[in-house]
Amino acid sequence: MCANYCSPASYRRRASFRSASKTDHDQEQSRQCRHLRDIFGDPFRPISALPTWLTVDVIELARTIYDERAFDRLPELADALEQAGCTHADLLAHLCQPEEHVRGCWAVDLLLGEE
DSSP: OHHHHTSHHHHHHHHHHHHHHHHHHHHHHHHHHHHHHHHHOOTTSOOOOOGGGOOHHHHHHHHHHHHHTOGGGHHHHHHHHHHTTOOOHHHHHHHHOOSOOOTTOHHHHHHHTOO
16 A cells, blocks of 8 residues: 555656645636735725716726626727826726736726715
8 A cells, every 4th residue: 555655656746736735826826816916906005086087988998897897898988988088098008908906906996986
């Protein structure tokens, strides 16, 4: 029994499993960190929406994105914000990120007045 458990082949299989597990764990941890950044943003650089940015087009588009989970339309929201006079680089950059966004995205919530 011990010879089987301690054989070089058995050791390689266990090491390979641990390596795959570590990789999966790292990928999952990375995904969760991205989601947390998407939800909370940068707590050290808070952003407030100026009333001039909150045009009917911006609010309607943000509401549609939120309700339909249409996060692929966030670049459109960035364009609408720019047309409304927004020049906040962090906000616009976040909306144009190709990474996965989730419901509760801080930028959409900011524009909708959600907490």
